Structures are given as C-alpha cells and as structure tokens.
Amino acid sequence: MDRRCFLVLLLAGCADPSANLVPTVSPLPPAPTPQQPAPVAPPTQSGDMTFDEWARDFYMRAVKAGLPPALLDRELAGLTPDPRVNSLDTRQPEFAKPFGDYIKGVVSEDRVAIAARRKPALAQTLDEIETRYGVPGDILMAIWAMETGFGAVMGDFDVVRSMATLAAQGRRRTFAEDQLMAALRIIGSGEFPRERLRGSWAGAMGQTQFIPTSFLATAVDGDGDGRRDVWGSAPDALASAANLLARGGWQRGQGWAREVILPSGFDYSLTEGPRETPDWWAQLGVRRADGLPWTTADLTAKAMLIAPTGAQGPCFLLFPNHFVIRKYNNATTYALGVGLLADRFGGMGPLVKAWPYESALSLGDRIVTQRALAQLGFDPGQPDGVVGVNTRTALRNWQKSRGLTADGYLSLDMVSRLKAEANIL
Known part of the structure; x- marks a missing residue:
C-alpha cells in the first residue's frame, strides 16, 4: 500500500467521528404569552341575537364593576326580553293630553276622599316624618296617591327583566344598565330577593315608586322594623319619599307654589323667566289669588311665574320646593299636580280661575x-x-x-x- 494512502486512512480512523457533524442547537423555549381571559359563555340563550350579545357584554362589565359572577350566573340565566316593555317604551302618543285635563284628572274628588279616610291612621307617622325631614305629610300623601293610588297599583313587572330589555334595546341603555346594576346589588346584598323587586315597566318600585338607584341611595326604614320595605310598609315608602325630597333640597316651612292673578296688560313674556321674591312680582301687579298674605318663609324665596295654559288659564308663582318635587318626576304637570292635590288634602278649595277648554x-x-x-x-x-x-x-x-x-x-x-x-x- 502506498505509504501516503495508509497515512490518510490512519488519520481518518483516529479522528473524532463527530468532528464533521453540524453542532445541534437546542431551540429556545417559546416566550410566554399573555394570560388570555377565559371566554365568557353567553349568560342566556334567548334566541334574540341582539339581546344575547348585549347580555354577554353586560356580564363582563358587571364582573369588572364588582358584581359576583355567581350572582350574575343565577340572575341572568334564561333571561329573555319582555315584549311588553319594548311595546310600552316605543309607544309614541299621537295626541298630547291638554294640561288642564291632566290636572283635573289628578286632583279628583275620589283621591281627596280616600286621603281623608287614610290620613287619621297615619297622622302620627306623617308628623314624625315631617319633624325629621321637613316635608309636609300632605305632599307625601299626594305623591303616594299619584304614584300608586295609595299603594294599590305598584306594577307587576320583573325589574331585572325590564331593565335588561331596555338596556338591550339601546335607546336608554345607560339609565337601564345603571338600574339593572343597582337591582342586582339589592338582590346580592340579601336585603330583598328578586321576586320582591316588582314594579313598573320602567323600573319604578314600591308604593312611592323608587327606581333601584334611588332605593339604594335614599330608601329608609320608616316603621322601625329594621327593613326598608317600600312595597309592604306605607311608613317606609312615605319616609323614603321624604328623604329623597329632603336630599333634593326641600326648604322646611316654605310653600311649593301659589295661584296668582295678573293685571290687565301684563307682559306674559316674563313667564318661565326671572326668579324673584313675591314683593318683586307685586310691583308688577301680581297678587295671590286667594287674597291671603305671604308667609315669612315665602317672602324671602325667589319664585318663577308660569301660565301653563296661557293667558286664559290660572297662573302660578313656583317656589324652590316645586322644583324639588320635579326631582321625583321632572314634569311641570306632575309637580303642579302633586302640589295642588296636597293643597286639597290640606283643606284648601279649588283654584280661583278655572282651567280653560283646550283642544288636544x-x-x-x-x-x-x-x-x-x-x-x-x-x-x-x-x-x-x-x-x-x-x-x-x-x-x-x-x-x-x-x-x-x-x-x-x-x-x-x-x-x-x-x-x-x-x-x-
């Protein structure tokens, strides 16, 4: 054998067998991925895609807001939109009821008679409420009468379902979701079970019709039993209404409004305008329709003049307490109706100037x-x-x-x- 060939073979046999192999590089472990939240199963399968999509989204936001998943799982399971709520919310009245007709319907002799029968049994309760909150019992009785007929008609809608329906519909989503969150908190606290949260299609509950957020913020125990039962206890409902008005700025000892007579040639463009004291208005010829003097508390208050049915109908000076009533329901008709009804409960007669005939x-x-x-x-x-x-x-x-x-x-x-x-x- 050629000596050179032998040397090559010898060197090859002695070489490290791995010398000609490409080195193996161990792959780096994969970078950790951010923790993804587990997908939330639809809390309900109503068959209404819009409602179910809203419910899934609401569920996640409610958890972030601090509501327990177990509570949401229980209360949202099987939830479906209420077609009655959709119908009532979207119903647009073709004709507006004339102002005077509305007030005449509110200040009815039937209501005055019922109040006369109910007041004696509640006299002590109403006095205690007025002492504590400053709101006259007749104002509270009027709210009670207008809201539920003295507790006779409180509504039979499931508030949770109603608010979910309104929220999914979207027109008043923020309001409805706020009320739904509040209703779920009431249930979750153990204060009242869901079956007690019955009310109007718009979420108002109990004898004086509290929405859930107002219930949480202002409902009180009026009968001393340790519960805020605005459904089953008239003292609780009335005291809660008084607390709401007191927190809204009710002025103790001050009136709410008074009918006034305007002089011939009066500038009606001043209606719904300046807020001035009765003495300021008197300089323009405005005087009380009943001829009585103003109280000391009313003399210092600034009042707005309104002519709700124009120059042909009764006019009123509205004191700050009128606008507090409107925090209960922000409508002039409602607040005027409450005040006039309260006056009748207190023994005052009808208006001096009658409501005119109005066409719808x-x-x-x-x-x-x-x-x-x-x-x-x-x-x-x-x-x-x-x-x-x-x-x-x-x-x-x-x-x-x-x-x-x-x-x-x-x-x-x-x-x-x-x-x-x-x-x-």
Whole structure:
C-alpha cells in the first residue's frame, strides 16, 4: 500500500467521528404569552341575537364593576326580553293630553276622599316624618296617591327583566344598565330577593315608586322594623319619599307654589323667566289669588311665574320646593299636580280661575309648529314633538315679535298662524 494512502486512512480512523457533524442547537423555549381571559359563555340563550350579545357584554362589565359572577350566573340565566316593555317604551302618543285635563284628572274628588279616610291612621307617622325631614305629610300623601293610588297599583313587572330589555334595546341603555346594576346589588346584598323587586315597566318600585338607584341611595326604614320595605310598609315608602325630597333640597316651612292673578296688560313674556321674591312680582301687579298674605318663609324665596295654559288659564308663582318635587318626576304637570292635590288634602278649595277648554294637539301639530318656528328664525331645538321649555321660549319670542300675547301657549290657533306664516301646508 502506498505509504501516503495508509497515512490518510490512519488519520481518518483516529479522528473524532463527530468532528464533521453540524453542532445541534437546542431551540429556545417559546416566550410566554399573555394570560388570555377565559371566554365568557353567553349568560342566556334567548334566541334574540341582539339581546344575547348585549347580555354577554353586560356580564363582563358587571364582573369588572364588582358584581359576583355567581350572582350574575343565577340572575341572568334564561333571561329573555319582555315584549311588553319594548311595546310600552316605543309607544309614541299621537295626541298630547291638554294640561288642564291632566290636572283635573289628578286632583279628583275620589283621591281627596280616600286621603281623608287614610290620613287619621297615619297622622302620627306623617308628623314624625315631617319633624325629621321637613316635608309636609300632605305632599307625601299626594305623591303616594299619584304614584300608586295609595299603594294599590305598584306594577307587576320583573325589574331585572325590564331593565335588561331596555338596556338591550339601546335607546336608554345607560339609565337601564345603571338600574339593572343597582337591582342586582339589592338582590346580592340579601336585603330583598328578586321576586320582591316588582314594579313598573320602567323600573319604578314600591308604593312611592323608587327606581333601584334611588332605593339604594335614599330608601329608609320608616316603621322601625329594621327593613326598608317600600312595597309592604306605607311608613317606609312615605319616609323614603321624604328623604329623597329632603336630599333634593326641600326648604322646611316654605310653600311649593301659589295661584296668582295678573293685571290687565301684563307682559306674559316674563313667564318661565326671572326668579324673584313675591314683593318683586307685586310691583308688577301680581297678587295671590286667594287674597291671603305671604308667609315669612315665602317672602324671602325667589319664585318663577308660569301660565301653563296661557293667558286664559290660572297662573302660578313656583317656589324652590316645586322644583324639588320635579326631582321625583321632572314634569311641570306632575309637580303642579302633586302640589295642588296636597293643597286639597290640606283643606284648601279649588283654584280661583278655572282651567280653560283646550283642544288636544296631535304629534304632527307639535312637530310642524317646531319646524315653522325654526323656519321663521325662532329656534325651538330638535323638532321632536315635545313642547318643552325651548319650544315655549321660541313661541313666546315669535308671539312678542308679532304683537300677540306672549304667553308661550301652543293652541290650535297658534299652530294655524305659524303654518300660514311659514307657508307649510
């Protein structure tokens, strides 16, 4: 054998057999991935995709807000939208009930008679409530009468289901979800089970109709049994209403409003305008309709003048307590109805000036009025058919500019005049 070949073979046989292998590199362990939240199973399978999608999203947000998953699992399981709630929430009245007709329906002789029968048994309770909160018993009795007929009609809707329905619908989602969260907290606290949380389709509960957030914030034990039972206890319901009004700024010893007589040629554009003392209004010829003097508390209060049915109907000076009542229900009709009903419960007679005859206005009448005002340069806001402060202010400004009585009252005659001027058929 060639000596050179032998040397090559010898070296090859002695070499490390791994010398010609590519070194093996161990792969790095995979980087840890962020912890993903476990998918939330739909809390309900109602068959309504919109409702079920909302329910899944609400569940996750409710957990983040601190509600126990076990509570949500129990209360949302099998939940379905209530078609009655959807129907009531979307129902748009074609005709607005005239103001005077509403008040005449509220201040009824039947309610006055029922209150006269119920007050003696509650006299001590009402006195104790007034001493503690400063709210007169007759105001509380009037709220009780208007809200549930003295506790006779409290509503039979499941508040949890109603609020879930409204929330999923979306039109009033924030309000409905706030109320649903509050209702679930009431249930979760053990204070009341879900079957007790019955109320109106809009979530108002008990004899004085508290929404769940108001219940949590202001409901109180009025009968001393350690519970806030606004459903089964009239003292609890009445004391809770008083606490709500007191927290809302009720002025102890001050009136709520008084009917007044205006002089001939009065400038009605001052209605819904300045808030001044009775003496300031007296300088303009405004006087109490009953001829009685103002109390010391009322003399120092600043009041707003309103003419809710125009120059032909009764007018009122509204004191701060009127606006506190509107924190219970933010409608002039409601607060005026409560006050007038309370006056009757307290022995006062009917108004000096009667409510005039009014024609009901259709939704179309109200919308076309708003369109006409806007077209003529008097901005009433969005033409939605709701005759609120903006619409009345625009109407007063138009009336004043045309030499009409600027009372801001929308009658069929005003509708016709506006349509004609704006050339709207």
